[in-house]
Amino acid sequence: MIEIIVNGKRTSLSAELNIKDAIKELNYTKVGFAVALNGTFVAIATYENTLVRDNDSIEILSPVQGG
Numbered sequence: 001m002i003e004i005i006v007n008g009k010r011t012s013l014s015a016e017l018n019i020k021d022a023i024k025e026l027n028y029t030k031v032g033f034a035v036a037l038n039g040t041f042v043a044i045a046t047y048e049n050t051l052v053r054d055n056d057s058i059e060i061l062s063p064v065q066g067g
Helices: 019-024 045-051
Strands: 002-005 011-013 032-039 040-042 056-060
Touching: 019 032, 019 045, 019 056, 040 045
Parallel strands: 002 056
Antiparallel strands: 002 011, 032 040, 032 056
């Protein structure tokens, strides 16, 4: 088990996972979001190759409409 921070809240994952699997494990189901790992944007094409490790910080950002 590893400890991470998701959107400012400490939580845990079962193990070091790639971004795609971490999002599934976190039950994040919204469509159309962006992910930053330790402050760096992660492109969708690299989700399967980017590992989330102990003490990493993930921001999952949903688009906001407004004017």
